[in-house]
Amino acid sequence: MDDSLIIRGAPGSPYTRKMLAVLRYRHIPYRFALPNSKLTADLPKAKVELLPTFWFHGENEAVVDSTPIIRDLEDRYGGRSIIPDDPVLAFLDYLIEDYADEWLTKAMFHYRWWYAADIEQAGLVLPRWRELNCTDEELKPRSKFIRDRQISRLYVVGSNATTAPVIEESYRRFLRIFGEHMNRASFCFGERPAASDFGLYGQLTQLAMFDPTPMAETFRVAPRVHAWTGIVDDLSGLEPGEWLSRQTAIDTLRPLLEEIGRVYTPVLLANAAAIDSGAETFETAIAGLPWKQQTFPYQAKCLQWLRQGYVRLEGAERAVVDAALEGTGLSALFAKPGR
């Protein structure tokens, strides 16, 4: 009997791609099921039905949410770990993974459902990833359904006429910074991939490899990021090298941490404050430009989890993290109230 885990997802889902790449790199056996696959038809459903969904052999439960699943996989399967040994670097890795999953995904969703060429292409291909054999006639209403539904959800990630320039500028800055990073290391934390790399990769499978507008930007600004994404897809043959030393990682990642502090901090803080006060929308400024969006309860949880990770650090490690974050705009996420 096949006791490999089952993962259900689709090629157009960045979090599915993230997790498939993790499984391949970590040599974890899996069976992959598309959303309409018979393999998962009779399995229990998750409370919130998201892609990807996981079922572990012999456990009668569906699990979602890639970030905790990555940590669970570390406990279940030994070797080829993607969490740096040094708690300081593991914390920074978590922070970058969260930025990829929660901020970079704004760019992914925005470009796909904002520009005509991207909407057109996604409408033609995404339904086929669920039902490859449907005829062109059958496809038409499905394309319309998915386009209408996703465009109507742009507000969820905060994509609108006010925020579009902020999102696009931030994607270009990310491309420059990450392309530059590769002059010093192949992955975020050295010559072996970490959870953050897979988070970035997941979003880039769409931004740098599928949707025409951000893909053209990627080729224009940092073709190396396109090349990197192609490589991270299947790292099953990579012999893991060394993690960067603590100080080298901190110095090397400085521009990326500054970018995360620039864009993600104001949104996380303003979102949490709005949720605390019961407001439905919030406004802030990012790099001098206005930002306005609907509150996003899940991202208030992300902030709580980041803070829990910070509080769990030992005193001496926390001091190193404090010094690393000083002046990046990220310290404000962890400042004690009233400071």
Ligand SMILES: N[C@@H](CCC(=O)N[C@@H](CS)C(=O)NCC(=O)O)C(=O)O
């Ligand atoms: N935090 C989750 C996010 C997963 C997620 O949002 N998946 C999207 C597809 S990429 C989804 O299933 N959205 C609901 C839908 O499209 O109906 C994770 O890391 O796995």
